[in-house]
Amino acid sequence: MPSPEFFQVLPAADALALYDQHWQPQTALETIATAAALDRILAADVRSPEEVPAFRKSTVDGYAVRGSDTFGASQSLPAFLRLRGELRMGAAPRDDIDAGDALLIHTGGMLPASADAVVMLEYTQTINEGEIEILRAAAPGENVIQAGEDVAAGALVLQGRHRLRPQDIGGMLAVGISEVEVISRPRVGILSCGDELTPPEASLTPGMVRDINAYTLSALAEKHGAEPMRLGIAADAIADYRQRAEAGFAVCDILLLSAGSSVSARDYTRDVINGLGEPGILQHGLATKPGKPTIIAVCENQPVIGLPGNPVSALLVARQLLPHLIARFLGRKPELPATSKARLSQRIASVTGREDWLPIKLTRAADGETLAEPVFGKSNLIFTLIDAHGLLRIPLNTGGYDAGSLVDIERF
């Protein structure tokens, strides 16, 4: 007869520390189009191959002049300059200007070699087709940005391990960097095991359930910047389970096993993980609910998580571990989940020696306050999490929460 399992459980934070101790991520790099690099992580520092701006340009609409020609000009005593035409955008000036000349120029236009300032339109007046009045002096350099003033050639533009935002993509393209080296997304392999599991597109025969862990875990991995790989369903037989796990392990960076409900599948999971390489299983059992039967392992410098088969447990346990592993692979700190303050609708008891994660539905009270209501489900099916907006964490060894407590709800 199978005996119930007894083991020393470990807080989730300690389990993450075990991964950190036993795993040195070997990140892979890839070169992709800068335009397609939103949210990707830079492999290394990026320096500008060019200076910005590439030429001396006007920062306003006005007249390019030699500043010295405007000295002393005022409303009552304007300077008179010859108008030498209009600068065409997108081209170098056709001719230089001489002393006493002015050239109509637009914002971003390239200054002729001998011009050193731009007088804004509002401080000028047209006399006739060929002559303008300057009503205010312009010092050399006024309304002009020098070549290289914004970014020197070789200057650091972005630091390695930075997550690319819209402006970062724009900045790199501005200096001609149209391809960029980023850290490859970690491949998260997901293998389910159990004779009762069938692919979700199949119709059910009596006793079978659809395997959804492969899909909820794929979506979680994708949300956190990884590339999920669904490895299928292993039969509850050691040979098939081992073969599929080994094949998946060989092509992924992080392996998730979600063991079926039978006692043999759970036993096989231990054997299969230990067969993947040294050091193997580091810890069996987390001091969290859900999470007790979780297996923490590193095999041949590759993290492996043995997850419970129950879909709610599998997803809530993976949330505690997987984002940390993905972030570490990418050389980043895990991002803190968004939280909302809410007032608890009822007392929540806690159990000593265990951290609890409770699905919470948020509702709006008559007075506009946000209420947090626990979602309980007898069978712990995935629908408990569909009804919930987030999770309440009840930390280790606390007295739980009284009804009416103001708590932080971690949003899905």
Add this chain to the structure above:
Amino acid sequence: MPSPEFFQVLPAADALALYDQHWQPQTALETIATAAALDRILAADVRSPEEVPAFRKSTVDGYAVRGSDTFGASQSLPAFLRLRGELRMGAAPRDDIDAGDALLIHTGGMLPASADAVVMLEYTQTINEGEIEILRAAAPGENVIQAGEDVAAGALVLQGRHRLRPQDIGGMLAVGISEVEVISRPRVGILSCGDELTPPEASLTPGMVRDINAYTLSALAEKHGAEPMRLGIAADAIADYRQRAEAGFAVCDILLLSAGSSVSARDYTRDVINGLGEPGILQHGLATKPGKPTIIAVCENQPVIGLPGNPVSALLVARQLLPHLIARFLGRKPELPATSKARLSQRIASVTGREDWLPIKLTRAADGETLAEPVFGKSNLIFTLIDAHGLLRIPLNTGGYDAGSLVDIERF
């Protein structure tokens, strides 16, 4: 001589209200694989085609029994039952049980027709190969979940306009919904105009700059759940500009025009937009910095934004308008941007009648506090935003902020 532009400016919130008044989004729907639907928006309510669970199953590891056979059983006076073997996972029971029988069953296993309760392993003892002791009575229904108890056939599983999370994908797949109807992502067309603009992969000739607005705005649209369409660069000539704008307008749902710096390009933008259909331009000028020259328009029930050509201005103005338009297209409320509290390093003056958005760099002070330091840039190039972690909004008609004020920084 071109004259400076004077117009009545409008707060951004009023500009959004103008879109809401003049635009009734015509959303398109599409059917996609449920497994690929993360973050997509449900077109309509989803009901379960099946009941869950599909059969009566055990919620524990134990023995399936007739509850009445265990009545009165206790540690001191156990009930003795015949062991009829073990239920294979993933299959219907081969035989039913008779009075006095027990069947070893795993969590999720299907109960034989005459069994109505499951006794947990911990309350049993094996006597010999064919006989067990039951040490505690099990009431009918104990540790059993009835067919349809979680979800009845036809029950509402998810509501229309819901954004799909990992558990929602799992829940739909659990009831056999392998394809789902979602709202098509709005196509955001982006057209840049200016003779000085060149595609970013080209090498620069004197007077030219690379067009980056098409890429920063694409990334912004993508971040907010839209499908960007880059429409290229129009020459600063009304015929080419109009032709490209019309061609793009015909294939997108929201059109962004980012006009070059020349006065003629700005003038053409007005003509081009008004040529796209009624009612055309609703407002020229926002009471925001950056944002003054922005054009708000709806043409043939399709929103159009005329953006400034400056990359910082174009991106910061689009942030104020585009997420609202995308969310409205998807039938959702725009999501609030994440904010961080920080202490201002210096006084920020404000200008009456205008809302300011100031790029902010966050740093950590010696005492651990987060400091907000404004990033100023003479030429207002995109690198100002690369150096920043977020934006400080200085609301309309306030006195600005004193040094040391605790402010909310909207994170990029």
